[in-house]
Amino acid sequence: MQKSGGRARNLLLCFDAFGTLFKPQPSIFEQYGDVARKLGLSGFSDDDVAKSFKQAFKHECKVHPNYGKASGIKAATWWTSIIRNTFKPLLPPSQSLPEDLAPQLLHRFSSKEGYVLFPDVLPFLEELRKARLRHVRSEDVQTVVGIITNSDDRVPGILESLGLKVDQLRFGQDVSAGQAGGEVDIDFVVMSYDVGFEKPHRRMFDAATETLRNLLAVRSAAHAGIDSWDVVYVGDELEKDVLAAEDAGWSAALLDREGRYSDQTKFGPTTVTLDATVKRSVLVVKDLEDLRKTTWFAKVG
Structure with a gap:
């Protein structure tokens, strides 16, 4: 396995x-x-909800890490606890929570009802999928697209509801049912809930290369040598995404949509300060269109 910049053919x-x-x-x-008020609760602002949610989330992560996986708790139960502990401090002791509050919020945040894709995502992945199909047919350079996320098991369903074509392959599953490369936008999903570790732990990135290795063994012997593959990770968090990926031996790009780390008019390596003495140079892109300017995509075409 290689970071980009070598002679690897595949991505x-x-x-x-x-x-x-x-x-x-x-x-x-x-x-x-909004959901709580529609169910009859009142007496709090959205700022109150934000403060209470952050406290409840922090507590639940500490007591039952990784969405409850470490404690053998189902993700839905884990989130229900956060929902209850978000609203209980905001209500009089005599007022109980509506029974439908947690189910409604769990449903909302399991689909497009609660989320929106960034506008550059669909065009980028649709064009990439077309290029991948061309390469599959010509047995040219191959590209596999994955997700590596600190999350419970809702992510594949959320992405599908938002319009992406997602293979159902998850880390730890039998890959024999995986679809042919290029027919989907996302070939596999690695979630911390399945791996048992969370980013920035390198096990998350190793789980992705392990999934790739298993996938290639089923798909195509011609591209099964993992040492012929560049591995690239794109994320919006400096430490958990980009620095963690690089420390695991990957190339990485920091997706800085809000210009937190660089001037949004610029593209390329940027020096970021981690503390008073440590600085790192990272590749910063302002959107997915910037990814097309990288050497990684010269082979995709």
Whole structure:
């Protein structure tokens, strides 16, 4: 396996999900507040919901890490606890929570009802899918697209509801049912809930290359040598996504849509300061269109 820049012919391109491909719209806290009010709750602002949610989320992550996986708790139960602990402090002791509050919020944030794709995602992946199909037919350079995300098991369904074509292959599953390369936008999804670790742990990235290796063994002996593959990760968080990927031996790009780390008019390597003494140079892109300017995509065409 190689980072980009070598003589590798093939490309494994993986993305973070939340904040990189899609986002809540409106904000999580506005949606929580809206659903709660429609069910008869009142006396709190969206800012109150935000503060309470952050506290509840932090507590649940500490007590039951990785969406409850470490404690043997189902993700739905884990989120139900957060929902209850978000609203209980905002209500009088005598007022109970509506029974339908957690189910409605769980349903909303399992589909496009709670999220929206960034506008560059569909055009980018549709064009990439067309290029992949051409290469599959010509047995040319191959590209596999994956997701590596700290998440429970809802991500594939969310992406599908937002209009992406997602293979059902997840880390740890039998790959024999995987579709032929190029017929989907996303070939596989690696979620922390399945892996048992969360980014920035390198096990998340190793899980992706392990899934690729298994996938290639089924798909095509001609491209099965994983050492002939570049591995690239794109995410919106500096430490959990980009620096973690690089530390795991990947190439990486920081998707900086809001210009937090660089001037949005510029594209290319940017020096970021981690603390008073440590600096790293990372590749910053302002959108997915910028990815087309990288050497990784010269082979995709």
